[in-house]
Amino acid sequence: MKLFKTLSVAAMAIALVATSITGSTASAASSLKGKIVVNGSSALLPLTLQAANEFKKLNPKVKISASAAGSITGPQSVRKGIADIGAVDWDASQDVPGFKKFDGQVAHKVAVIPFAAVVNKNVTADNLTTKQLQDIFSGKVKNWKDVGGEDADIIVVNRAFGSGTRVNFQMKALQGTDFISKGDNYKEVKSSGDMKTAVETTPNAIGYMDLVYVTSKMKAVKINNIAPTEANVINGTYKVWGYGYYMTKGEPDGAVKAFIEYIQSSKFQNGSLKKLKFIPISAIK
Amino acid sequence: MQLETSVQSLKMGTEESELGGSIKAGSGRMLDRKNRLLFYNRSFKIACIASASFVCLVLFSILFFMFRTGVLTFRDVPMATFFFSTDWSPENESYGAFVFIFGTFALTLLTLLISVPLSIIIAVFMAEVAPKWMRNLLRPVLDLLVGIPSVVYGFLGLTILIPLLRNITGTNMGDGILAAAIVLTIMVLPTISRISDDAISVVPRKYRDASYALGATRFQTIFKVTIPAARSGIMYGVILGMARAIGETMAVVMVIGNTPQLADALFKPTSVLTSNIVMQISNVPFDSTWNNALYMMGFLLLVISLLMIVLVRLLQQKGAHR
Numbered sequence: 001m002k003l004f005k006t007l008s009v010a011a012m013a014i015a016l017v018a019t020s021i022t023g024s025t026a027s028a029a030s031s032l033k034g035k036i037v038v039n040g041s042s043a044l045l046p047l048t049l050q051a052a053n054e055f056k057k058l059n060p061k062v063k064i065s066a067s068a069a070g071s072i073t074g075p076q077s078v079r080k081g082i083a084d085i086g087a088v089d090w091d092a093s094q095d096v097p098g099f100k101k102f103d104g105q106v107a108h109k110v111a112v113i114p115f116a117a118v119v120n121k122n123v124t125a126d127n128l129t130t131k132q133l134q135d136i137f138s139g140k141v142k143n144w145k146d147v148g149g150e151d152a153d154i155i156v157v158n159r160a161f162g163s164g165t166r167v168n169f170q171m172k173a174l175q176g177t178d179f180i181s182k183g184d185n186y187k188e189v190k191s192s193g194d195m196k197t198a199v200e201t202t203p204n205a206i207g208y209m210d211l212v213y214v215t216s217k218m219k220a221v222k223i224n225n226i227a228p229t230e231a232n233v234i235n236g237t238y239k240v241w242g243y244g245y246y247m248t249k250g251e252p253d254g255a256v257k258a259f260i261e262y263i264q265s266s267k268f269q270n271g272s273l274k275k276l277k278f279i280p281i282s283a284i285k
Numbered sequence: 286m287q288l289e290t291s292v293q294s295l296k297m298g299t300e301e302s303e304l305g306g307s308i309k310a311g312s313g314r315m316l317d318r319k320n321r322l323l324f325y326n327r328s329f330k331i332a333c334i335a336s337a338s339f340v341c342l343v344l345f346s347i348l349f350f351m352f353r354t355g356v357l358t359f360r361d362v363p364m365a366t367f368f369f370s371t372d373w374s375p376e377n378e379s380y381g382a383f384v385f386i387f388g389t390f391a392l393t394l395l396t397l398l399i400s401v402p403l404s405i406i407i408a409v410f411m412a413e414v415a416p417k418w419m420r421n422l423l424r425p426v427l428d429l430l431v432g433i434p435s436v437v438y439g440f441l442g443l444t445i446l447i448p449l450l451r452n453i454t455g456t457n458m459g460d461g462i463l464a465a466a467i468v469l470t471i472m473v474l475p476t477i478s479r480i481s482d483d484a485i486s487v488v489p490r491k492y493r494d495a496s497y498a499l500g501a502t503r504f505q506t507i508f509k510v511t512i513p514a515a516r517s518g519i520m521y522g523v524i525l526g527m528a529r530a531i532g533e534t535m536a537v538v539m540v541i542g543n544t545p546q547l548a549d550a551l552f553k554p555t556s557v558l559t560s561n562i563v564m565q566i567s568n569v570p571f572d573s574t575w576n577n578a579l580y581m582m583g584f585l586l587l588v589i590s591l592l593m594i595v596l597v598r599l600l601q602q603k604g605a606h607r
Contacts (some may be wrong), residue, residue, distance in 0.1 A: 070567035080571065099570070100374050153457050161376055161542065162568020181374060185457050187542040187554040190564055194443075194539070201448055202458060 033061035034255035040074020040087035041164050043192070043210060044244045047111055048087060051263045052274045058262075062255045068202040075247045077104040084256045086247040089113065093247070096167050097176060106252070107245045109152035110263050112279035114211040114241040115169055116220040120204045125149035127202030127222040133173055136206060136283025144204060156186045157198045157207035165192065168242035169208045173223060212277040235281045243281065292331040322387075348587060361574040367581065373545035375565075375575040379525035380546030382582055388462070388548050388557040389531060395466040400473050401523055405512070407474070410517075412509055422493075424482070430475035439536035447540060455553040460542035463551040468536050475524035480525065484518020485511055520599050528593040532586065533561040541596045558582045 025273045038048050045068040052064040074086030079102055083186050086105075090096045093107045097259060117133060119125070119233055124146045128136070135141040136154055158164040170176065180186055192213050197206045200217045211228055214220045220228050232238035246260055264267060269280035358367060362380045370381025407427075411420050446467060451459040488511050496506040512519070543564050544552020556564075562579050569576045 048467075072568050072570060076571050155457055160564045160568060163566065180545045182544060184550075184553055187458060187460050187544055188564065189543065193516060197443060201444065204457070 010192050016048050016116060019132075030260055031061075032059045032255055033064045036065075036085065036256055036259055037077075037083040038066040038085045039077040039083040040068060040085075040089060040247075041089050041244065043071075043089055043113065043164060044068075044069040044087040044111070046276050047244070047263070047273060047278060050276060051259070051268060054268070054272065055259055055262050059255070059258070064259065070162055072099065072162055072169070073091065073106055077103070078105060078233070078247050078249050081249075083254075085260070088245050089242060090167050090171070091243070095111060096163060102247065104146055105247045108252075108260050108264070109243045110133040110260070111244040111269075112241055112244050112272060112281055112284055113168070113171065114228060114230065114233045114238070114279065115165060115208055116211045116214050116225060116240070117169075117173060117206065117208045118199050118214055118218045119207075120199055120203050120205045120217055121217065122170055122218065123149055123206070123211065125221065125247065126219065127225055129224050130173070130175060133223065134175070134177045137174055138177055139181050139186070142185070152204045153185050155202050155205040156180065156183075157195060157202070157205050158186065159190050159195065159208075159242065160188050165209060165235045169240070172242060173208065173240045189260060193208055230279060234280055236285060238243050241279075244278070291449075296437060308327050310484075311374050320499055339414040340357040348584075351584040351587055353576055353581055356577075358574060358577040358581045362578065365397050367578065371547055373561075375578070376567075378574070380574060380578045382558075383577065384545050385558045385561050385582060386585065388541075388555050389559070389586075391548050392462055392465055392469070392537070393527055393530050393558055394510060394555075395462060395528060396469040396473065397523065399466060400470040401475060402525075402528060404474055404522070405481055405519065407478040408485055409507055409512070411478070411482045412485040413503075413511065424479070427482075428477040431479070433490050435472060435533055436539075438468050438472055439539035442536060444539040447561035450552075454552065458542065458554060459552065460540060460554045461550070461552040462541065462548045464540040464557055465537045465557075468540055469530045472533065476500070477522040477526040480522030481515065481519045484515040484522070487518075488514045517603055521597055522584060522592055524600065526598050528590050528597075531593070532559065532590055534563050538563055558586050 013183060021112070031118045036052075038052070045066060048066045049237070050056060052066055056064060062104050068087070071088045071090070074083070074088040075092040079085035086092070087110075090099075091107045092099070092102045093105050103177070117128065117193040125144060128147060132141065133146045136147065137156060137158070139156070141147055142154055145149065166179075170179065187198070189198050189207075192209050195209050196213055196215065196218070198206045199209075200215070210219070214228075215223055222228070223238070226232055226238045226241065228238055233241050246263070248256060251257075252260060263273075264281070266280075266282065269282060273280060303467065358380065362501050367380055367382050368386070370379070370384050372379040372381045373384055382390075392418040415423065442464060448465055449459075450456070451466055492510050492514055493506055496510045501509065532549055536558060536562040539557060541560055543556050543560055544554040545561070546555050548555035562582055565575070566579055569579065
């Protein structure tokens with residue numbers, strides 16, 4: 001018993017000293033303190049984590065915890081007060097297909113995310129017009145020969161309803177037209193990774209994903225004769241891209257404001273953000 | 286230390302009187318020791334009861350919360366629509382879960398159709414036919430198979446099984462109820478065959494001897510005597526496998542195609558309760574009918590698997606009576 005008491009006293013003393021030491025070094029570096037919780041889109045998570053690491057080095061007293069589920073959880077968590085920042089692939093302060101706007105939330109653009117329509121390697125068609133894309137994804141055109149390919153059934157691979165990529169692709173590439181939801185040659189997948197596997201391994205498949213996920217084992221088609229490249233997004237010819245947003249409840253202040261400003265700073269946008277293959281928001285005119 | 290004990294004995298004052306004269310008659314030291322033991326015994330008992338009731342509490346609160354959220358579905362959707370409509374398009378306010386309920390039962394049935402005969406044959410081989418060294422090798426292998434995470438099976442199904450099915454049958458996609466059933470079969474095979482193996486092994490030797498004495502062949506003995514005698518044990522294995530098949534999510538979601546349409550063909554992308562929940566739950570708005578409907582589907586799954594467990598218990602009791 002006595003030994004235990006001495007031990008616990010010693011442990012307490014060590015803990016006290018330790019906290020006072022770390023506390024003093026922290027206050028020396030920055031006066032900003034607080035806790036930031038980020039939740040939402042998994043597409044934006046790598047960006048958030050990278051920014052959080054760098055931001056924490058500059059502001060050791062700020063704690064940032066980031067997690068991701070689906071885009072819609074971002075603004076929802078903000079509304080419920082669970083998170084300070086909700087990462088989402090569309091502007092959640094406005095109505096988008098399938099989702100109502102979140103009143104009282106402010107959207108902050110943090111990155112530009114390009115999307116590409118991708119097909120299996122065996123598909124010969126390499127250019128699709130907006131009309132052809134609409135017809136394929138709404139199920140009106142069922143055979144590749146009708147859109148400049150060989151005589152084979154088109155396999156449509158779609159993301160599940162609620163995916164941020166799906167919302168963006170529907171708005172930007174299909175200009176708001178509806179997807180098919182049934183059929184023998186139609187399936188839905190859960191994530192960008194599953195989409196990649198499905199398009200790579202299924203002959204005659206067509207799908208869509210973030211441009212950064214496109215691999216050499218599949219083909220990104222031209223849309224209206226414009227190739228999906230970063231350069232074409234920046235010069236304004238390739239239209240299928242969206243902003244990644246951080247949603248906050250009202251205008252942010254304190255640590256949250258500083259964090260969003262850090263992510264939007266040209267140092268981060270042109271440095272780490274580019275390395276993660278997003279496009280800086282300032283690049284878009 | 287001295288102080289603590291005296292405090293305890295004060296607290297335990299009521300118990301002291303219950304124990305009667307023997308303690309009172311003892312010396313002061315004895316009294317302390319008795320009280321201390323009494324205190325330890327009591328607190329251990331309380332800790333045990335608390336742990337047991339905690340488990341029950343967890344189970345009932347899970348059931349309660351799933352039901353409470355799930356039942357809100359029926360504020361907006363008539364019960365008949367939810368259970369019997371095949372139109373699931375939450376974006377248009379249609380919440381018919383029949384496709385998924387049907388899919389779950391069809392998938393489980395198909396899985397059992399493939400896996401039960403196979404498992405019983407494997408079990409018979411291990412218990413009756415295989416030489417001892419092979420038996421000793423096969424049993425640990427099957428035990429290891431039980432422990433493979435389902436996502437691994439799903440991944441192999443997606444990258445190997447589906448292209449294979451596509452090549453063999455010439456279908457366009459390969460996704461569907463048959464692919465899922467094959468993956469599930471591989472998953473539940475070890476469970477069913479190991480339990481059946483144990484059940485067959487414990488059939489008393491005299492049954493077989495009697496059968497042979499009547500002039501039965503080995504085949505007749507196995508299928509007319511041994512397997513019927515091990516029936517309840519085999520059923521136990523089948524139901525455990527069935528429960529695993531019904532609740533399996535990750536492996537299924539990767540090969541079933543995830544499209545809300547009725548599974549009326551082997552190679553048609555479809556969806557079951559588990560796969561639909563995991564596909565959609567991260568993308569639904571809180572407090573929406575859609576969210577509630579997914580909870581209701583989860584509650585249905587819970588009820589189905591609880592019924593399975595009750596069935597297993599009943600069978601076990603029946604087996605014990607034999």
